[in-house]
Amino acid sequence: MIPWSLLLKHAPTILKAADTLYAHATANAGRARAIEERVTALEEQSRDSARLAQDIARQLEALTMAQDAAAKRARLTLIAAAIAVIAGVTAVVLATLG
Numbered sequence: 001m002i003p004w005s006l007l008l009k010h011a012p013t014i015l016k017a018a019d020t021l022y023a024h025a026t027a028n029a030g031r032a033r034a035i036e037e038r039v040t041a042l043e044e045q046s047r048d049s050a051r052l053a054q055d056i057a058r059q060l061e062a063l064t065m066a067q068d069a070a071a072k073r074a075r076l077t078l079i080a081a082a083i084a085v086i087a088g089v090t091a092v093v094l095a096t097l098g
Contacts, residue, residue: 007014
């Protein structure tokens, strides 16, 4: 059985508590929205950072490939120069002996 007389007697206290609860719930809803917006912003920044890291990785890969190609060309040039020096020295030796 519901004690209606007790409920009616304490109705002002119950209403005051309900108003307080509603005020807190409304304030917390605003805070929750703000937190949700901040989390969304952080997620977007995280995605942007990931994209930036991928771009940097691609650029580093391209630079590494270019450096490897330049090193190969430098080795070939050094080999060609060494062959040219040997041929020049051989030509000088043959010219002086002949």
